[in-house]
Amino acid sequence: MLRGFGNIFKDCKQYTVLLWMGFYPIILTADPDIISNVLRSQDLINKAEVFYYSMRNAFKGGLISSKATEWVHNRKMINPSFSNKVLVSLFPIFNKSKNNLIGKFSALVDNKNHKILNMLQTLTLEIAIETTMGKVMHKGDGMSNNWAVKVSFVMKLTMIQTLLSFVKLDSIINYYIKFRRTKEELYQFVYELIRNKISTNTNNNSNNNNINTEEINPNNMDILKYPIPSIRKEPKIFIDQAIKLYENEQFTWNDIISESNNIVAAAFETTANAIFSTLVMLAMHPDVQQRLFEEILDVFPEKDFYVDCHQLTQLPYLNRVINETLRIAPSVPIIGRQVVEDTQIGEHVFPKDVQILISIYHLHRRTDIWGPNADKFDPEHFSVEHFGEMQRNAYIPFSKGVRGCIGSRYAIFSMKILLCGLVRNYEFETDFKFEDIRYTSNIALKYIVEPELKMYRRA
Secondary structure, three states, X not given: OEEOOOOHHHHHOOOEEEEEEOOEEEEEEOOHHHHHHHHHOOOOOOEOHHHHHHHHHHOOOOOOOOOHHHHHHHHHHHHHHHOHHHHHHOHHHHHHHXXXXXHHHHOOOOOOOEOOHHHHHHHHHHHHHHHHHOOOOOOOOOHHHHHHHHHHHHHHHHHHHHHHHOOOOHHHHHHOHHHHHHHHHHHHHHHHHHHHHHHXXXXXXXXXXXXXXXXXXXXXXXXXXXXXXXXXXXXXXXXXXXXXXXXXXXXXXXXXXXXXXXXXXXXXXHHHHHHHHHHHHHHHOHHHHHHHHHHHHHHOXXXXXXXXXXXXXXXXXXXXXXXXXXXXXOOOOEEEEEOOOOEEEOOEEEOOOOEEEEEHHHHOOOHHHHOOOOXXXXXXXXXXXXXXXXXXXXXXXXXOHHHOOOOHHHHHHHHHHHHHHHHHHEEEEOOOOHHHOOEEEEXXXXXXXXXXXXXXXXX
């Protein structure tokens, strides 16, 4: 169960409630009709201010938390970096990371319980940095693991700051020196990645005017503008696209920094959590794990293999397993929208300044939609017989509508490739019981107690 809003729907016995949280009126809903109308509305593009202000401050803006005007512009500019053609071009990186992860897991085959979430976070961070920023993290760098820990720390404090903002005490967190320092370290890390990328592009375009990257002050990027060398090739990854947009005066320096922060942070943590949750579910449900293994074995009979886009279409049960994992444990359990003026959506009028919080977690577990076993893990929820229009409207692991997640297909592709490698090479077990799982929301879904897994090599 999810700690926090867990008892509100139960006590009220309805799926849309109006309540006060501190000084703010909140509409909390797990109603698919209301949610669909809200997420599709062009009048409700702004994120819930009290819920996202702290995140916008922590990451200096970006798609996740930016206000409507900025979001509309930047989303349009960034969309080409997540086209299907670009995503498919990233498959070699996903496959390389699959092989790296298989190798790392080999050291854990010792009949002992292991915590693996941090290892997954470190790996998915390395993937995110390479696929979006063009930087290959080497074994000796040490930064990827530190960065993952620092992002988790900032996310945790940001959530505390968000809760304090309901009673207008959020500024207290800013006096926490470690919080301020860690945010600046993350900012500096991304800045260095961008500066190195610019230097590489400058060296590769020697006929263009050189840019003195030492002059760029990471503390003053909102007001500085420097000439960026032309990029002759079509952009393939996000950072190339962002620099080209900056060159064409369609992006500011702050846009590059904030969107880089957002994309890297979102890509690594939510993907790692989803992969971990899938492995936990498989370990707890050996019959499901065996069926998935047999499907993967049929497509990949050898233990050492390359996954291409066509082969992913031959794994329908993998789709069900991932979908069911994201239903039972959505990476982001709660999202929100801000009503900036009185707005009528369907038969409902939402008054100005109300915050609409959507509980994806509870929407995904409604027994009247998903059946009496809605709280149980069962990939058959996504079979042709059981997944109809009603369930489709009540399944939003990546949100949907106007501000749906730009990285949803990126996440699914990387998840599938990594899971193919892990399930083909290892069998997973756990002593942790499904009914003992407890979650909490720390922006992303978190396990209060992380289940430990055992791994065994497959033939």
